[in-house]
Every structure is written in structure tokens, then in C-alpha cells.
Amino acid sequence: MANRSDFPWPNGCHGTVSLTFDDGSQSQLDIAIPILKAYDLLGTFYINPRGEDWQQKLQPWRGVALAGHEVGNHTIQHICSRNFGWGRAKTLEDITLEEIETDVVEAERRLQALIPEQPVRTFCYPCYQSYVGEGPTRQSYVPVIARHFPAARGMGEAANHPELTDLHYLSASVVAGWMSGSDLCGLAAVAPEQSRWMILAFHSLQQEPSSGRHLGATYHGSALPADSFRELCEYLARHRDQIWTAPVVTVAQEIIAWRQDRRT
Ligand SMILES: [Zn+2]
Numbered sequence: 001m002a003n004r005s006d007f008p009w010p011n012g013c014h015g016t017v018s019l020t021f022d023d024g025s026q027s028q029l030d031i032a033i034p035i036l037k038a039y040d041l042l043g044t045f046y047i048n049p050r051g052e053d054w055q056q057k058l059q060p061w062r063g064v065a066l067a068g069h070e071v072g073n074h075t076i077q078h079i080c081s082r083n084f085g086w087g088r089a090k091t092l093e094d095i096t097l098e099e100i101e102t103d104v105v106e107a108e109r110r111l112q113a114l115i116p117e118q119p120v121r122t123f124c125y126p127c128y129q130s131y132v133g134e135g136p137t138r139q140s141y142v143p144v145i146a147r148h149f150p151a152a153r154g155m156g157e158a159a160n161h162p163e164l165t166d167l168h169y170l171s172a173s174v175v176a177g178w179m180s181g182s183d184l185c186g187l188a189a190v191a192p193e194q195s196r197w198m199i200l201a202f203h204s205l206q207q208e209p210s211s212g213r214h215l216g217a218t219y220h221g222s223a224l225p226a227d228s229f230r231e232l233c234e235y236l237a238r239h240r241d242q243i244w245t246a247p248v249v250t251v252a253q254e255i256i257a258w259r260q261d262r263r264t
Contacts, residue, residue, distance in 0.1 A: 007195050008162050008258035013244040015191030016251055017236060018199045019043040020153060020172065022074060022124060029060050031205040031226045037067070039237040044247045046074035046124035046153070049110035058114050065115045070247035073123045073149070075100075076107045080127035082134075093134040100132055101144045108148065120150060122248045128155035130169055142168050151252035159196035162255050163262075170248070172199035177222030178210055181231025188235060192242045197251055205229055 009016050019036070021028045024047035036043055047061055065071040079100070082091035090099075104123065111121065123145050130142050145152045146168040156171030165171065173187050184200070191198040206223035236245045244251075 016197040016244045018248045021045045021202045025204045027205045039233040044070040046072040050076045070249045078126040123149040123152035159198040172201040174201045181228045184232035185235040
């Protein structure tokens, strides 16, 4: 087993977990935030400051940030692959690096205006996709994001190694609505087992219990029952001495400082 001092996790913790939430749904405000508060945990909420009335609509998220959670940048337009067939005006295949940068920078300007107390935040790739163009013209927009943020969350199987991971395309496990509390605890347990940073990506939650695991259930198709989420939070609180649970920006800043220390 590796020497624990080889890792940046504070207070002798063996691994790190970040709880992240995409798209700013009402159920996150109604269900996730009170449960996190009950267990004294902080999360990262990636929101889209869109529409004429974005400032008014996003007021609850200002309160979330002031409670210590990270409110992250998830772009304004949430542009994804054409292949979803959503019939939206814009798709990643059709836009340029300049267009995505303009969107992200304007989203950031709005979030700074909403929450001047939180000057640094991380980014989350809509639909976990980090490219523009297609085929011979396809190119990564990760370098664009790296110019503006200390870190960014994508999706991937392996939990993040503090030295080896690309901070601007962090791996995350997507939480499906059918997952039980013990499924979620099993994912979180990977962090101390492997001395890694496990990021979980949540979407909607629901008060009702799950209707069970069923074939064809999609990640976005069903909301996660509150009881499953509560069981995970209870587990993280109980294992606080082994697992450091913190917002993405907090962990990323810790890793950046640790990497710099190791180089000098
Ligand atoms: Zn999204």
C-alpha cells in the first residue's frame, strides 16, 4: 500500500469524495441541500444562468453558495452532441471554440455578479462532452476551459489519482436513479480503498422510493430516491476520519498546492 503522506488528503484521510449536482433542478434545492446540511457536508452544484430573468431565478443558488457549497459553471446554453436528436438550434458539432468560450465567459460573468463572495469555481461539461466539430474538424475545448478555471468535471470510470488526473477533465461516476444507498456507499468506498478522489454526479432526486432496478433505465430517466442519498451522506459523515468530502473547487485547490509543493 502506498504511503499516506504521498497523498494530499487532509487530516489523515485516506481518500476524497465530491458530491456534484448538474443542471440546478428544484429537487436539489428541496431534497439534496437539507440532507447535506443534516450531515454537515458540502457539495458542488453546476448551474446554467440562462433566460432573461436569470438573476431572479438563481437567487436560491446564491443562498446555497453562502451556506458554503460551491456553485459551479455549467454554461448558459448547455450545448451537447447533435446525436441526442433534441432538435436544438445549436449542437457541439456545429459550433466553434470561440462560440463555446463566449458562452462560458458570459455564464461566468453572471455567476460572479450573482455570487461575488465566491470568486473561483470549477466547470462542468454539459453531457460530459468536451469537443466541438466532428470528424476531421473535431477538436477538444478542454484547453479553452483550462484558461478560465482551476478544474473541470467530465465523466469516466477510474476515480481521480491526485498526481495523474487531468484537472481539466476530471473523471466522475454518474449516479443512476435506480441505485440504492449501498450502491452509492460502494462507489464512495473506492476513494479510501484506492487513495483516490471519487466524484459522484447526481441529477434529480425524488422523495418517493425507487420503483426498482429495471432494464433500459437511463441516467436521466429516473430521479434518485432521497433515502438512497441520505444513506450515502450518513456513510460519509460516519467515515469522516477516513474520507474527506469536499466541493470540487476545494479539492482541486488542495491538489494544485500539493503538486506545486512536490515540484519544489
Ligand atoms: Zn447538464
